[in-house]
Amino acid sequence: MNTRFALAMARRELRTSRRRLLLYGSCMALGIAALVGLHGLRATLLDAIDDQARELLGADLRLSSRTPLSEALENQLAALERSGELPAARITQFGSMALATRSGLTRLTDIRGVDGDFPFYGRVETEPPGLWQPLVERNDAALVDSSLLLQLDIGVGDTLALGDSLFRIIGTISKAPGTIGLRTQIAPRVFIPRSSVAATGLIRPGSLVDHHTYVAAPAAALETWLESHRASFESARVRIQTVASYQADLGRSFTTLTRYLGLVGLVALALGGVGVAAGVRVFVREKLDAVAVLRSLGASSTDVLAAYGLLAMLLGAGAGVAGSALGVLVQAALPSLIGELLPVEIEARVEPLAIATGIALGLWVTSLFAIGPIFELGRVPPLRALRRDFNPTPRPRPTTAALAGLLALSLLAVSVWQAPSTPVGIGFAAGLAAALALLAGAARGAAALLRRLRLGAAPYWLRQGIANLFRPRNHTLATTVAIGFGLFLVATLHAVHHNVRQQMAIDARPDRPNLVVFDVQRDQLAPLEALLDERGAPVLDLAPIVSARLAGVRGRDTSDWLREAELDRDFRWALRREYRLSYHDEPRDTETIVAGAWWPTEGPPAGLSTPISLDEELAGELGVEVGDRMIWDVQGVRLETTIGSLRHIDWDRMAPNFFVVFPSAALRDAPQSTFLIARHPDPDARAALQRDIVAQFPNVSIIDVTVMLAAIDAMHREMGMAVQVLSLFTLATGFVILVAAAAAARSERQREALLLRTLGASSHTVRLIIATEAVALGALAASVGTGLAALAAWAVVRLVFELPFDPPALDLVGLALGTLALCALLGAGGSGGGGRSPLAALREAETHGVT
Amino acid sequence: MILARNLTQRYPRAEGERPLTVLEGVDLEVRDGEVVAILGPSGSGKTTLLGLLAGLDQPSEGSVRLEGQCLAELNEDARAALRAECVGFVFQSFQLLSTLTALENVLVPLELLPRQRALSAAAAERRARELLERVGLAARLDHYPAQLSGGEQQRVGIARAFANEPRVLFADEPTGNLDRETGLEVAELLLDLNRELGTTLIIVTHDLVLAQRSDRVIRLEAGRVAPAETAEDAV
Structure with a gap:
């Protein structure tokens, strides 16, 4: 490799392509900033926890x-x-x-x-x-x-x-x-x-x-x-x-929080990477002729790769430095957004490791996304210097497959590194990859479909504009993926956020249960129910609660199990916890039997071991199944039971739900309290009712659900604000990509626009052609991005949050139309040659790559 | 010396169709310092022959020996190294790098020289300046290609071609994009420099004046060498 040549060429290219590289770099800088800010905050906070843990405990x-x-x-x-x-x-x-x-x-x-x-x-x-x-x-x-x-x-x-x-x-x-x-x-x-x-x-x-x-x-x-x-x-x-x-517990919970937020930053970074790939691809296309000349003059493919690879590394390092600098500002701003969630007070400080991570991320992401297009430069045949159109049949190269593999592996590795847990990381990477693949598939499909479209009678500009989407050197794929992906991420975050907040608004509605009363003693139940009835707050549901501990499971005493040093964390928790048992003789609306059978309504046959029903997840943690025996210590009394059934419980509905349910006959006489839920629509009347309950039954606890929801909503708002601020980075990245894509499209179409003008097309016609292409691309990217977002949001809302899905249709349409308008505006903004004479402009365009 | 034997070049076409034969059974020998013009109508295989002789492409059949090296035995990077050391190029459409100044364009071949022949940065720049002065562009060193006329751009191209003191120079229609007067000036310059430096020169051209001034003319017709040996005969 000729280092001197590579350095000189990289320096010269940097000189003339500075602005474009700056644009590509800024695609990545925003994502890096989000990650550096979060990592810096986490490092500062973990140090603060280490310093202050003893005082906190x-x-x-x-x-x-x-x-x-x-x-x-x-x-x-x-x-x-x-x-x-x-x-x-x-x-x-x-x-x-x-x-x-x-x-x-x-x-x-x-x-x-x-x-x-x-x-x-x-x-x-x-x-x-x-x-x-x-x-x-x-x-x-x-x-x-x-x-x-x-x-x-x-x-x-x-x-x-x-x-x-x-x-x-x-x-x-x-x-x-x-x-x-x-x-x-x-x-x-x-x-x-x-x-x-x-x-x-x-x-x-x-x-x-x-x-x-x-x-x-x-x-x-x-x-x-x-x-x-x-x-x-x-x-x-x-x-x-x-x-x-204590240090570990505090650190763990906060690390999880920053890691979830980090995924949003990672999204921005991945999007930036797509932007870099799209930009570098156009850059590389423009350099093909120049590289062919260099090759004919004796530059080896390694020399070419070194020169342009160095340029990419400079781009990555620049984006890393800029992103890190911006990240320091993000780090300083984050505590004011999520301050309430922070366990300790922290002072803003610059984290060298976070900055090094930022620069490393810049270099790594650039390498991943830019190296593919740059490899193309290494393959430029020198004969192209003599014959511009010489393009040997592309052979599938092992490097291409290796690069794609490396890209996928890296995405997976960075996701797993950033995510709170490995499965979340894998899921996240798979989701991103699926979205990218779907976008790419949609772009290819649309191009193929448009090619079949017969537009014989349409005006010339429309035919040309549409044809630009599938003609050689089109950028349908790159633009659809870059813009569609940006829109997809932003729209998904918005739609999920909308649904979660919507659900909280529903829960806070006055027609929902809004009073939860617990610790009601047996002798207090009747007078309390009477009081509630009298005040217009009828009891909607109630359940008895009996405290108990697990005395034995899987054939061994609990204390015996607990002596073992190496126990699964969940199993240990399930053994040690205090259980709130309940009893009823028919499954509730929120319960579905998934294994075994419920006991007969009139109660289980006497003489046999008491049948119980377990939450299916608890059964998993305890490693038990239907037919297994469990021994309970109900406030000093040992009770032998057999698992009769497993239940799936809908925990999201406001109803008394229990991990373990007994037949009434088994626990009816045990010491117990009652838990009940009621509703009163008027907040003032609710406050008065609570006061009177406390005065009359001082041991009874009451939660006004609307007050609690307001507190959760405040927390949600804080988290939501942090997520939204980080999403802004994604949106801003998307916008930068839009600008970069428009600039790339302009530079690609300029030459032929000028040719058309030379051949007699008016500048109006040329503008219409370019605008048609931009609008068509925008429409494709916007519709695919929004469609995928609705699908992804549905999946997250239904499967993760287990809530009913309500698509924010108007918002999504607005986002799609906004993107479309921006595409049209940016695309049509700089159409071929403006008011200059075709000759002057042609001359400039001809000297664009080589002369 | 350049020695080509039975050079044949075919390009694959659509499935089921016979491959397109662009060049067939060309034998050629060019002595050191000789000036050879390749003439022929469009599509006769002139540029293909030039590309094969310079090692820019691999023939379907036959072989080329350039400066004692069999090109078929070299991989692409080794051929590039050979070009960097002893080959120069002049192109019809100048092929200057648009993001580099005139001086930097001429510097490129000097930067690509193998280590044993490499010049210091100062010496390389001195040589590039001398060459640009020699082609009459002393005042245009820092101009970008877009700021130069066609004739000036080709002068830069010629300065670049001689920068690494090549033993063989390939010129693909060097006057093809220039008006008659400028073309004559450029041809003159090319031949003068060739004489001064004793370079072997192979020119693909339509320019009969340029052809007449060569030592030998090879006429190509439909991918084969036509039987004409002297410049006068051929022209």
Whole structure:
């Protein structure tokens, strides 16, 4: 290879093609910017989590369980505490309604009874400051999240009724260990002294309570202590959270979020790659004659490949640098979009690794998408310098197949690397590849169809314009794929977003169930139903709930299973969780039996093992099937059961649904609470009703679904905003491609437009021809892109979100028409030669490639 | 020396049709320093013969030896290397690279020289300037092809063809795109430079004046060499 020649040629080409390369590069820069911004944010955030995890946990270790620690464990802890080896603090956490006595408003809250020296790391900041210590020392004080004051329309100094007790709000919490995010919108935190929890009367048998023990100790001592007690923790179903596992959990959830957002960025990058491929293809076509001359003068194919490959690399590196620079701005802007979703505070900083990733992506994507067309240059026969039309029959080359394979593999690798999980990555890559293949197929099909079209009687410009779509050197395929793909992505994102928001709007409608009441005790059910009826909020559905644990499955005791170190994550979760069992004797509307059979309506035959019905996914996690035996610990009573059937449950419908259902006879007498849903259309009446329920039944919890949906909607809006901002990058990339495609089309058609003018066609006719081609291409790209988008959105909405699909037809038509108009405008904008004389323009066009 | 034996070139046609024979059984020997003109009507195979002699294409049958090397034994890149070292080209439609200035166009063959013959950047530029001065374009060094007239462009083409001091120069109708007067000037320049540098010159042409000034004329008719040996006979 002649390096000197390659460098000199690349430098000269760069000099004269700078603007075009800039245009191609900007196709990619936007996608790179999105990815660099997200990667930078993730790196900064993971570092912040590492730095702050101990302060966020507030201790070196947290032990959590649904029941208080056993006496033996407590005694050991107490002994260690006394010796000063392992100082501990405790928090009792549960959900309950809070009633503001002054405003009469109620709200579901996250109550935390605290004691001891919590937190051991970091500190709790209050407003006014310095109220944390006094809280623990007083019996009737409460500190709350400031959002609760707003929701209950009260202030500091007001009184909050929690169950049977009254607490005075002494201030608000501005910072405390633990992450909050949007949860405060649904259930704001109320901190009270732990010694006052019992007096509220809110903790009853079957109540959902978390008992946390926080421990501070040097890592080595902690490790030894944990190891020696791990077995007893496992069998007591105590969850262990160390600083390291907390870091991992926080990091994992945020990484998943940024990875999903990253897929949107990847879409923009893939689109940019298609744009680069389309642009470079035209560029290469224009260079064929020049390369033939170079070849006849003695340049080897390697020299040519090196010169133009270097040019492509410069393009890629340029796009990488520009994209990274823009990515730094994206990184700085993202926290303001998804700030509520971030677990920790972060400072903006430039991430060298993210920037290096950006440049590497630029180089890689350019190599992938530009190398195919550039390989064509290496194959230009030198004889073409003597005979311009010499074009040997193209032989299928192994390099072409290898390149296509490499491209597909790379797309797969980058998708899997970026996606939250391998299956999502594979699905994403397959989806993109299918969309590209369908677009390419549609373009080829349309060209073939147009070729058969008889337009004998049509005006000359129309015939010529349509013929341009299938004549040699047409760019039907490249343009349809590039523009259609851009439109497809943008329209799909929009249609999915539209459907999800639409569904939330439906759920919030006043004719839908909007009150969920739980923890209703047996003796409270009748008076509560009467109250609801009286207030015009009839009970729509109800179900009894019995708490239980799984005592044995697949022939072994649960504690036996849990002693095994290597257990599947899902299986371990299914073994350890506390189950909310229910009972009814006929399947509900939301349940479909997929295996086995339901027991007879009158109840199962006596004497046999109790038949139960399991959610099919839970059965998968537990590795059980119909006929298998399961042993339950229903609040101290062992119950042997046999799986009678598996159910598919429609979890999306607002109805009481349960993983495990028993026949009524088996659980009717067990300690239980009731869960019910009701509806009242008027928000004020709902608020009053909630207040009265809480006053009369203090232990009962109520969720106003519209309030919860508003909180979810706020989160959704935030996510949606981030997705939409990233989609804008895709849209902008699509637009750049549109401009690049139009410019390429113009440069290709200029020469023949001028020839036509020389032969006597008016500039008006020439414009019409070029405009016809542009409009036809736009129409093809827009219709195929939008059609595919509707199909993809349908699949995502129906299969992933499992929602009914409502196509945003008007929006889609608008998008398609907008694209079409842009194509027409850009295509017709610069039609052949303008007002110049044909001779002057012809001369310029002739010197375009070689002279 | 160039030695061609039984050169035949056929191009495949549509399925079922016989291949198109463009050149058939051409034998040719060109001595070092000789000026040979190839004449013939359009479609007689002149350019095809030129392309085969220069190694731009492979014959269907027969062989070519160029500067002692059998072209059939060389792969495409080896033939390119041979061209870079000892072959020059002048084209009918000039074939200047439009994105390069006149000086840069002449520099290209110098940049493609094999390592053992490579000139330093300064020496290469000096040589390119001298050649452009020699063809009368000293004032046009930094002009792009679009800024030059047809005659000027062909002068750049001639300067480029001689840049690597080729032992063989192939010219494909070098005056074909020029008016008579400019054509004469360009032909003069080509032959002068050829004499000065002792290059073997093979010219495909319709220009009888140019043909008359060659040492020998080969006349092609329907892909075969017609029996005429001297320039006067042929013309």
